[in-house]
Amino acid sequence: MAISVVMPALEMAQETGKLLAWRKKEGEIVTKGEPLLEIETDKAVVEIEAPSDGILAGITSHAGAVVPVGQTIAWIVVPGEKPPIASAPPTPTARTNQESAKAAAASAQSAAPASASKNITISPKARRLAKEHDIDIAQLTGTGPDGSITTEDVLKAKESSGDAKKIDAASAVPATLSTIARLMAERTTKSWTTVPHFFVIRDADARALLDLQKKIKAKSQSSQTIAPTITDCLIALVAHVLERHPIMNASWANDAVRLNSNVNISLAMAVTDGVVAAVIQNANKSNLAGIATQRSAATERARSNRLVPADLVNGTFTISNLGMFKVDAFTAIITPPQSAVLAVAAISDRVVAVDGKPTVRPILTLTLSSDHRVIDGAKAAQFLNDVVEAIREPELLLPL
Numbered sequence: 001m002a003i004s005v006v007m008p009a010l011e012m013a014q015e016t017g018k019l020l021a022w023r024k025k026e027g028e029i030v031t032k033g034e035p036l037l038e039i040e041t042d043k044a045v046v047e048i049e050a051p052s053d054g055i056l057a058g059i060t061s062h063a064g065a066v067v068p069v070g071q072t073i074a075w076i077v078v079p080g081e082k083p084p085i086a087s088a089p090p091t092p093t094a095r096t097n098q099e100s101a102k103a104a105a106a107s108a109q110s111a112a113p114a115s116a117s118k119n120i121t122i123s124p125k126a127r128r129l130a131k132e133h134d135i136d137i138a139q140l141t142g143t144g145p146d147g148s149i150t151t152e153d154v155l156k157a158k159e160s161s162g163d164a165k166k167i168d169a170a171s172a173v174p175a176t177l178s179t180i181a182r183l184m185a186e187r188t189t190k191s192w193t194t195v196p197h198f199f200v201i202r203d204a205d206a207r208a209l210l211d212l213q214k215k216i217k218a219k220s221q222s223s224q225t226i227a228p229t230i231t232d233c234l235i236a237l238v239a240h241v242l243e244r245h246p247i248m249n250a251s252w253a254n255d256a257v258r259l260n261s262n263v264n265i266s267l268a269m270a271v272t273d274g275v276v277a278a279v280i281q282n283a284n285k286s287n288l289a290g291i292a293t294q295r296s297a298a299t300e301r302a303r304s305n306r307l308v309p310a311d312l313v314n315g316t317f318t319i320s321n322l323g324m325f326k327v328d329a330f331t332a333i334i335t336p337p338q339s340a341v342l343a344v345a346a347i348s349d350r351v352v353a354v355d356g357k358p359t360v361r362p363i364l365t366l367t368l369s370s371d372h373r374v375i376d377g378a379k380a381a382q383f384l385n386d387v388v389e390a391i392r393e394p395e396l397l398l399p400l
Contacts, residue, residue, distance in 0.1 A: 002083055003052045005074040007067040010041050010309050015123050016144065017041050019065045019073065024056045030076060035306070037073075045180060046307050052076050058083030066144050121148035129154045180274040188333045195252075195334050196372040200380045204391040206347045206364040209233060212394045216288065228292040231267070231321050233398065234344060235291050237390040239263045239283035240397045242317060245383040249316045250374050251337040257374050258337075266315030266335060267295060269302045276302050277335060279315040288398055323347060329365040339374040342387070343367040364391065 007017045018040040024030050036050040054076040061073040075083035120137055122130070126149050130137050135157050142149040213233050220227040242249045242263045251258045263284035266277040278298035280291055301307050318341040320332040325346070332343040345365040351358050366387065370380045390397055 001078075002057075002081060003054065003076045004072040005036065005051065005056075005076060007039065007061075007069050007071050007073055008048060008309060009069040010046060010313055016066050016068050016148075016150075019061050019063060019067060020045065021063050022056075022059070023047075024050075026056060026059050028056055030054060030056050040183070045183075045305065046309050046312060047305075049308060050076065054078055066150065121146065123148065123150060126151045126154045130157075133158050180271065180276065184274040187335070191333050191336055195336060197334060197369050198372050198377065198380070199331055200368045200370070200377070200384050201329070202366050202368075202384050202388050204364045204366060204388040205352075206362045206391060209364075209391050209394050210347065210362055212398060216398075220289070220292075225289055226292045226296050228288050229295075230323070230347070231319070231344075232288060232292045232295055233394065234321070234391075235265050235267065235280055235283055235295070235319060236286075236288050236398055237394060238317070238319060238342060238387060239265055239280075239286075241383065241386045241390055243284050244386065245379070247375055247379055248340050248370075248383045250339050251316065252339055252371055252374050253337045260316040262314070262316065264314050264316045266318040266338070267298070268318060268320035268332070269299060271302050271305070276307065276312075277315060277318060278302055278307065278311045279313065281310075281314065318342070319344060323364075329367060331367050332369050334369055334371055339371040340380070341369045343369065 007019075010017075020038040020040055022037050023035045024037075030036060030050040030053065032052050033049050035047050036056070037048050038045060039048060040046075055078070056074060057077050058075040059073065061067050061071075065073075067073055077083055121142065121144075122137055123144070127137070129135075129151060130140075130149075133154075135154055137149055137154075140149050140153050140157055141147075143153055144150040209230065213228065213230055216233075217227040246259055247257075249260050249263055251260060262282055265280045265283040267280060268275050268277050278295075278301075280286070280294050280298075283291060286294070298307075298311050301311060315335065316338060318332070318335050318338060320341060321344040322330060323344055323346040326348075327345045328348070329345045330343050332341040334341050343366065345367075347362045347364045349360050350363045352361050352363065353359070354361070366384065368380055368384045
């Protein structure tokens with residue numbers, strides 16, 4: 001039986017995905033679970049695995065194609081079987097003719113009232129961008145699937161309007177940037193300009209955390225398991241604290257607050273061309289060893305550009321740790337629809353007052369960025385205070 005390969009949906013409101021490359025050629029044998037293709041979404045570049053064993057056949061979309069979510073782009077068949085009948089992808093000449101026809105049709109409709117825009121196919125991202133810059137989508141020629149209007153179409157219209165100074169910073173990113181860098185620029189610009197951020201900062205005494213991590217590391221080495229890092233310990237501690245503060249784990253979606261039942265920690269990871277956020281699923285229900293295993297595997301996939309869809313979906317709270325770069329303190333940008341992100345700086349020795357006397361202690365500065373539509377200052381402060389206390393006495397939540 002033929003198994004269809006479809007353009008997957010990896011995030012909310014995703015309508016299309018861009019096919020970057022096939023890892024297998026037409027007619028080649030594929031094995032379930034092996035890398036089959038790479039796609040690009042608004043969030044990242046991800047690797048899609050083969051859904052079954054068989055032979056790759058009936059490819060209808062090629063590198064560079066923007067494909068609607070759910071559309072079949074190929075089939076996996078058993079030897080001797082033919083893929084279901086499907087119309088062949090248009091030739092370059094046919095595509096040119098189609099584009100010309102679309103342009104002519106759009107030109108003919110340019111005199112129609114703007115109210116006709118309700119029948120226009122346009123991605124949510126492109127619609128938002130058009131609204132922000134007062135662009136009449138009825139006047140645009142769509143270059144996406146079936147004439148749909150894409151973000152690029154809106155940006156071209158913006159540039160041609162002569163008002164380039166007001167253009168979204170993400171759209172002005174040079175074409176020479178990598179895909180990951182461009183996506184990061186678009187995502188952070190959108191968040192910074194649409195999410196009402198506010199910040200709360202606390203210092204934490206990390207002496208007990210360092211001691212605990214050393215003990216756990218030694219125990220892991222003796223059992224030949226992955227040694228948890230400070231980041232792993234922080235993920236575990238924050239996940240437990242989030243259970244007591246569900247509003248910090250909430251999302252802002254469709255102009256409303258949505259509480260999430262699972263605590264999935266997105267961990268910002270630096271890669272060659274930018275930053276990606278791999279998700280540690282159900283971090284509050286995982287032990288430290290399980291978190292370390294998830295984080296280590298995701299880190300390897302991110303560095304080799306082999307992230308899979310499961311690495312990127314359902315994040316509810318983000319941790320960004322720049323301690324390894326000796327950063328004293330920084331603020332991080334929220335990743336919608338999440339409502340908060342915790343920025344973790346370096347642990348460094350500082351002179352602090354203990355019982356009225358100057359003492360040197362390893363101090364960790366934490367900066368919490370919150371979405372004011374979801375979280376108020378008091379709730380953010382209470383959450384951060386509990387995180388600081390968990391770091392000061394980590395063994396209460398992470399017993400050896």
